[in-house]
Amino acid sequence: xxxxxxxxxxxxxxxxxxxxxxxxxxxxxxxxxxxxxxxxxxxxxxxxxxxxxxxxxxxxxxxxxxxxxxxxxxxxxxxxxxxxxxxxxxxxxxxxxxxxxxxxxxxxxxxxxxxxxxxxxxxxxxxxxxxxxxxxxxxxxxxxxxxxxxxxxxxxxxxxxxxxxxxxxxxxxxxxxxxxxxxxxxxxxxxxxxxxxxxxxxxxxxxxxxxxxxx
Numbered sequence: 001x002x003x004x005x006x007x008x009x010x011x012x013x014x015x016x017x018x019x020x021x022x023x024x025x026x027x028x029x030x031x032x033x034x035x036x037x038x039x040x041x042x043x044x045x046x047x048x049x050x051x052x053x054x055x056x057x058x059x060x061x062x063x064x065x066x067x068x069x070x071x072x073x074x075x076x077x078x079x080x081x082x083x084x085x086x087x088x089x090x091x092x093x094x095x096x097x098x099x100x101x102x103x104x105x106x107x108x109x110x111x112x113x114x115x116x117x118x119x120x121x122x123x124x125x126x127x128x129x130x131x132x133x134x135x136x137x138x139x140x141x142x143x144x145x146x147x148x149x150x151x152x153x154x155x156x157x158x159x160x161x162x163x164x165x166x167x168x169x170x171x172x173x174x175x176x177x178x179x180x181x182x183x184x185x186x187x188x189x190x191x192x193x194x195x196x197x198x199x200x201x202x203x204x205x206x207x208x209x210x211x212x213x214x215x
Contacts, residue, residue: 004066007059011178012186014052020045021183023193025200028213031130035208038200041156043127047083057087059177060153069151071123075099077138085125099138111141118146126154129174132163136170156180160208180205
């Protein structure tokens with residue numbers, strides 16, 4: 001097992017241990033997009049569990065080192081991405097900033113807050129990637145402010161094919177600490193659910209908009 005594969009397993013297990021990932025195939029949650037889901041991820045729990053959060057921040061550092069990703073600044077998407085981008089920036093002593101979901105209606109009407117990124121290579125940090133829409137909207141905002149953005153790092157991605165296509169079309173490489181297939185495999189191995197539930201989760205991941213409870 002490579003260092004990155006070992007990291008993915010450790011992060012998946014750590015998220016499961018603090019209850020940041022849940023499985024509710026019989027009582028699906030509804031995402032903001034209207035998509036029904038048999039699972040949920042709540043990485044907002046991480047700052048409440050500093051030892052686990054350290055695993056996440058150290059994991060980002062491993063990916064950056066192993067893939068030799070270069071950057072001048074780190075950005076997080078409002079609001080869930082900000083704690084992780086700020087913590088990583090602090091750990092690396094690299095400037096960090098954040099991207100608002102919408103332009104302010106007062107002041108300087110900015111979406112990108114923190115400093116001038118004209119001509120800088122900016123690394124985007126996300127807590128969770130679903131369809132990739134909010135992440136790539138943030139990429140567009142950073143590029144509009146003069147930054148170059150070629151890489152995004154996320155704690156978790158559901159691994160939807162439509163998200164992979166969206167990142168590829170935007171010329172952004174997505175690097176994930178715990179792909180959801182790894183989380184699901186670890187959860188099954190550790191007894192969080194049975195094989196039938198694993199099949200349900202995999203079916204949802206392949207066709208998320210078509211999935212219904214019992215399908």
